[in-house]
Amino acid sequence: MDQRPHERRGHVGARTALIHFRPAHKDDGEALAIMVRWANDPAIRHLFRPFTDQQHAARPKTLVSAASDLASAMESGRQMYFIELDGAVVGEVNLVMNPPHLHEPLGETAWFGIVIGEEEARGKGIGAEAIRFIEEVARGEGAIWAQIGVFEFNERARRLYENLGYHEIARKADATWWKGKLWTDIRMQKQLQVPQPT
Numbered sequence: 726m727d728q729r730p731h732e733r734r735g736h737v738g739a740r741t742a743l744i745h746f747r748p749a750h751k752d753d754g755e756a757l758a759i760m761v762r763w764a765n766d767p768a769i770r771h772l773f774r775p776f777t778d779q780q781h782a783a784r785p786k787t788l789v790s791a792a793s794d795l796a797s798a799m800e801s802g803r804q805m806y807f808i809e810l811d812g813a814v815v816g817e818v819n820l821v822m823n824p825p826h827l828h829e830p831l832g833e834t835a836w837f838g839i840v841i842g843e844e845e846a847r848g849k850g851i852g853a854e855a856i857r858f859i860e861e862v863a864r865g866e867g868a869i870w871a872q873i874g875v876f877e878f879n880e881r882a883r884r885l886y887e888n889l890g891y892h893e894i895a896r897k898a899d900a901t902w903w904k905g906k907l908w909t910d911i912r913m914q915k916q917l918q919v920p921q922p923t
């Protein structure tokens with residue numbers, strides 16, 4: 726397929742479209758403002774941000790704290806890509822290799838995060854294309870395994886990961902506060918490639 730490495734042609738609802746993955750840089754103020762809007766969107770904020778308690782969950786994300794989170798994430802080796810459809814940012818997907826919070830890694834392991842922040846972009850296959858894209862990036866980084874965490878109430882994300890070949894490997898209790906109680910984080914894993922003999 727003659728696709729550039731940061732582009733994928735995929736099904737978006739009923740049409741085929743080019744989805745572009747733009748590497749993030751920490752001074753991208755416009756994209757940062759969009760991420761802050763998603764981080765404060767009551768429809769999705771609880772699905773991708775862990776909260777320790779009610780006070781934490783009630784605190785809005787500010788541009789300043791988002792900028793500092795982004796800078797420290799990138800300094801710690803996280804690779805982030807803005808997902809663009811028809812020139813507009815609709816989501817973000819990221820990867821970090823071998824972070825300390827992995828569950829019992831079996832070898833080189835990538836950890837993924839994803840948000841399709843714009844409502845009209847959800848449920849059209851963009852999330853699936855984004856995971857396929859970040860899996861390719863991870864293979865290029867030498868990842869044999871990928872792990873993802875999904876809160877137990879996020880059934881849509883869980884179904885997506887299952888459809889893409891991920892299976893549950895562990896449950897971390899009391900991972901996030903939502904609707905008056907603490908909920909479990911389900912850890913899922915997939916083998917991305919066979920290790921090369923050394």
Ligand SMILES: CC(C)(COP(=O)(O)OP(=O)(O)OC[C@H]1O[C@@H](n2cnc3c(N)ncnc32)[C@H](O)[C@@H]1OP(=O)(O)O)[C@@H](O)C(=O)NCCC(=O)NCCS
Pocket residue numbers: 736737738739769772773839840841842846847848849850851852853854874875876879881882884885
């Ligand atoms: C969870 C999330 C990443 C999934 O991404 P998405 O783009 O909405 O997901 P997809 O469209 O790829 O797949 C989800 C559903 O759409 C369906 N779908 C896939 N391709 C489709 C297409 N071409 N047309 C219409 N629907 C499609 C899938 O079958 C799936 O349906 P199902 O829920 O009945 O199984 C996204 O909804 C999101 O970011 N949500 C908010 C934040 C979040 O939950 N992040 C994940 C934290 S773990």
